[in-house]
Amino acid sequence: MLSTVINTVTFSDQESHCHQESALSYLGAKDGDWEKIKETIEKSADRPIFVYFHLIGGHDPFELPEDELIFGKEVKDIYDALLFKADREFGNILERIKELGLYEDSIIIFSSDHGVGLDKQRGLASYSRTYNANLQIPFLIKLPGVSTSEVSNIYSLIDVRPSLEELLGIKHDEILHGISFVSELKSKQRYKDRCIFGIATFQEFFSMQCSTGVKIIYQRDYEFVDIFNSFNDPWELTSLVNEYNEENFEILARPFVKFMAYGKDTYALTPAGIR
Structure with missing residues (x-):
């Protein structure tokens, strides 16, 4: 169920740049994927590493083998089973990160590109509309040294980049669309309506x-x-x-x-x- 690419990233005073280091399997977290990650870390121990996992999650087509239909065979049952599977696979990812000794110092993000309304808001077509069923997505972030918290404001995926750049100390003059949520996450205070x-x-x-x-x-x-x-x-x-x-x-x-x-x-x- 997993994914795409490992990029090693270096930062200098002049610029930030990424290059593709190794591609992971797309439809599952294979042992070979974790070997690639381990090799990349060992080869460049003094450089940050960025790993992107793509989980199919509850995306259509809503199909699973018979033995994985644990909630039933209706569309919503299959959807729930897909989310159950994604949850278990994400848990496995976290365990492997811990085994590599990277968990405590890692920034880990879990999110989605869009939702789906199923039997509400025009059914499956809701992923191509802008109702809540489409736009409200999970967003979890684990930060080193930051205790469990929850933001009270509304945020968008365009806020991820400025937030990560603030966390990593990256400064530039580029005008970004989003805003950082880091201050609110740390202080638990909403700074402005938007x-x-x-x-x-x-x-x-x-x-x-x-x-x-x-x-x-x-x-x-x-x-x-x-x-x-x-x-x-x-x-x-x-x-x-x-x-x-x-x-x-x-x-x-x-x-x-x-x-x-x-x-x-x-x-x-x-x-x-x-x-």
């Missing part, structure tokens, strides 16, 4: 989720707009669009309009009405 944005280009769906709970969903082809409070209504089944008059909607949608017009520079904005 809006984040999602795109499902396959169906031309866009969304803006604000830390107030308010969310706008927009489908460009049909000029379809809907509004939810996704914190109080996580399955987004109760539309609030009729509660907004033109003036209030214009204020609410201002960051979203800016994102649609200048998206490459506005992935994280201060919500309208919040100062």
